[in-house]
Amino acid sequence: MSKRSATVYWIGFSIILALLIVAPLVLTEFWRRFLTEILVWGLLAMSSDILIGYTGMVSFGHSAFFGLGMYGAAAALLMVRPPNLWLAILYGLVGSAGIALFVAYFSTRLRDIYFAITTLIFSQIFYVIIFTWTEVTGGENGLTFRRPALEIPGLFSVPFSSETLHWFVLAVVTASYLILRRITQSPFGMVLQSIRENEARTRAIGYAVERYKMTAVMLSGLFAGLAGVLYALQNRFAAPDFVYFLVSGETVIFNVMGGIGTLVGPIVRAGFFLLLREAFSRFFTEYYLIPVGVIFIAMVIFMPQGLLGFMRRWLNQ
Amino acid sequence: MSTMLGLLQAIPYEALLIQTLNGIVTGMILALIASGLTLIFGIMDVVNFAHGELFMFGAYMGVVVISATGSFWLALVLATLIVALIGAALQITTLRPLLGRDPLTTILATFGISLVMQNYALWQFGPVARKIPEPFSGQFTLFYLEYPWYRVLIAVLSAAIIGGFYLFLKYGTYGIWIRATTQDRVMAEAMGIPVSWVHTAVFGIGAGMAAASGVLFGPLVGVNHAMGLDWVLKAFIVVVVGGMGNLGGSIVASIFISLLEAYASIWVSPAQAVIVSFVVLILTLLFRPTGLFATPK
Numbered sequence: 010m011s012k013r014s015a016t017v018y019w020i021g022f023s024i025i026l027a028l029l030i031v032a033p034l035v036l037t038e039f040w041r042r043f044l045t046e047i048l049v050w051g052l053l054a055m056s057s058d059i060l061i062g063y064t065g066m067v068s069f070g071h072s073a074f075f076g077l078g079m080y081g082a083a084a085a086l087l088m089v090r091p092p093n094l095w096l097a098i099l100y101g102l103v104g105s106a107g108i109a110l111f112v113a114y115f116s117t118r119l120r121d122i123y124f125a126i127t128t129l130i131f132s133q134i135f136y137v138i139i140f141t142w143t144e145v146t147g148g149e150n151g152l153t154f155r156r157p158a159l160e161i162p163g164l165f166s167v168p169f170s171s172e173t174l175h176w177f178v179l180a181v182v183t184a185s186y187l188i189l190r191r192i193t194q195s196p197f198g199m200v201l202q203s204i205r206e207n208e209a210r211t212r213a214i215g216y217a218v219e220r221y222k223m224t225a226v227m228l229s230g231l232f233a234g235l236a237g238v239l240y241a242l243q244n245r246f247a248a249p250d251f252v253y254f255l256v257s258g259e260t261v262i263f264n265v266m267g268g269i270g271t272l273v274g275p276i277v278r279a280g281f282f283l284l285l286r287e288a289f290s291r292f293f294t295e296y297y298l299i300p301v302g303v304i305f306i307a308m309v310i311f312m313p314q315g316l317l318g319f320m321r322r323w324l325n326q
Numbered sequence: 327m328s329t330m331l332g333l334l335q336a337i338p339y340e341a342l343l344i345q346t347l348n349g350i351v352t353g354m355i356l357a358l359i360a361s362g363l364t365l366i367f368g369i370m371d372v373v374n375f376a377h378g379e380l381f382m383f384g385a386y387m388g389v390v391v392i393s394a395t396g397s398f399w400l401a402l403v404l405a406t407l408i409v410a411l412i413g414a415a416l417q418i419t420t421l422r423p424l425l426g427r428d429p430l431t432t433i434l435a436t437f438g439i440s441l442v443m444q445n446y447a448l449w450q451f452g453p454v455a456r457k458i459p460e461p462f463s464g465q466f467t468l469f470y471l472e473y474p475w476y477r478v479l480i481a482v483l484s485a486a487i488i489g490g491f492y493l494f495l496k497y498g499t500y501g502i503w504i505r506a507t508t509q510d511r512v513m514a515e516a517m518g519i520p521v522s523w524v525h526t527a528v529f530g531i532g533a534g535m536a537a538a539s540g541v542l543f544g545p546l547v548g549v550n551h552a553m554g555l556d557w558v559l560k561a562f563i564v565v566v567v568g569g570m571g572n573l574g575g576s577i578v579a580s581i582f583i584s585l586l587e588a589y590a591s592i593w594v595s596p597a598q599a600v601i602v603s604f605v606v607l608i609l610t611l612l613f614r615p616t617g618l619f620a621t622p623k
Binding site (some may be wrong): 115116118122125127134137140262296298 | 371373420429430433434435441442446449559570607608611612615
């Protein structure tokens with residue numbers, strides 16, 4: 010990146026960040042929650058962009074990582090007294106990383122479409138386990154818990170309000186974004202991109218492709234789990250619905266439609282999609298997925314580069 | 327020695343036999359669904375996510391036709407034809423434009439189709455499960471159970487449909503077109519085979535087979551908008567275990583996995599027995615990632 014475009018980038022970044030920091034002070038309660046939710050789904054979308062956009066592996070199993078993050082957080086909040094925020098995050102991350110290791114070990118043996126199907130099947134396996142193991146997971150009803158206080162040990166401890174929750178989520182998502190951005194620009198990220206471009210050649214150069222792929226899946230799963238923890242904190246419950254492959258499908262939608270390999274694209278799209286869903290669910294009530302599905306099919310056919318790509322091409326004309 | 331005898335006596339032979347029958351019945355239904363799925367993948371690299379929804383639509387069409395005419399057999403035929411036409415129309419409108427693009431885009435497109443179809447069914451028919459009455463209610467005594475003949479008939483009919491389809495592929499002119507297109511799309515086109523129509527026809531046939539299994543299976547469970555999901559997951563497992571695009575492999579895998587699940591459900595609840603098919607899948611991925619019955623290319 011040239012020096013000038015880097016400056017432009019950081020100025021843009023600061024402006025958007027500043028807007029997001031100020032936003033909860035001016036928005037109503039409903040939209041404040043909505044904005045926080047966009048950030049959480051944006052993080053999930055971003056995490057799968059590491060696989061889809063940068064490594065060229067389409068995962069249909071992100072709901073498993075997201076869901077395990079939720080259930081991990083739930084476990085910490087229900088079992089440990091008093092409930093501790095950082096422990097919830099730790100449990101969630103450990104849970105999703107464990108699952109990610111398991112999934113990565115098996116699914117990275119396969120490529121392209123076979124990888125996609127295998128991750129999908131694995132996420133459904135976890136769905137079935139969580140759904141049927143009622144004694145531990147609460148089955149269909151899921152688990153509900155109280156939100157822990159926002160505390161830094163020895164410094165302060167305040168209960169979460171919707172503003173502080175928003176800021177907390179914003180801080181986590183921003184940090185994740187910067188970390189992921191750094192990773193994609195690191196030598197490791199370059200290897201991932203070279204796997205996407207030409208796997209055989211990458212292997213021939215001497216990189217252990219399988220190990221890189223597994224690391225990418227785990228990294229992606231870890232951030233998806235973090236998104237799950239944040240979502241659990243926001244909603245104070247963990248439910249099997251979020252392990253269901255519909256969530257994985259939506260994650261892929263965010264990516265493909267937002268323009269893959271951009272990290273920001275998926276967040277924009279997550280926001281767009283949630284807005285669209287909100288609008289449709291007012292007109293079509295519970296059948297809002299019908300127009301969403303139609304739009305989705307049309308986009309796959311007519312805008313394969315995603316919203317950003319489409320706009321870019323349109324502007325270039 | 328006495329412990330050996332004890333072990334042998336502890337085996338519930340009667341339950342085993344009953345479960346063998348159950349396993350074969352569900353295995354044949356699964357084979358009927360999975361063979362459409364694997365054929366569609368084999369011929370045009372389309373991973374049809376909406377396959378379970380076609381199955382579900384077939385069952386609902388069956389419900390509609392039965393309530394209008396009262397005939398189960400008419401319902402079976404009509405539902406198959408209608409869903410085959412719907413499938414062909416879906417292929418023309420959504421999948422044909424994607425031909426030649428990354429197969430992953432077909433997952434996304436069919437995922438969109440399945441969202442639309444599932445919610446359309448929910449909207450049209452509501453969340454309450456419908457029932458397809460059994461066409462006849464004869465039973466025979468199997469140890470301590472009254473086993474319905476209808477279940478046996480399901481297995482026989484499914485086998486007949488699959489067998490008929492196999493003969494069609496092997497000897498029919500259009501069957502040969504389909505096999506030629508699977509082998510080499512470009513060459514088939516050069517020989518004058520209308521490849522894009524073959525694709526449409528195969529999608530239609532696959533959809534019709536899914537619909538037929540939906541009607542056949544309808545009497546055993548309630549018909550509702552989410553019934554396709556369990557089956558499509560199982561069908562995907564079967565297709566991966568059998569080797570993607572391998573028709574014979576997925577039929578064998580269907581029966582194999584269904585039998586294992588049936589045996590497992592002697593000891594654990596049916597919901598937990600699903601884990602068995604997952605274990606089979608994991609083992610397959612570990613040792614034969616391209617499928618148990620994959621033919622080397």
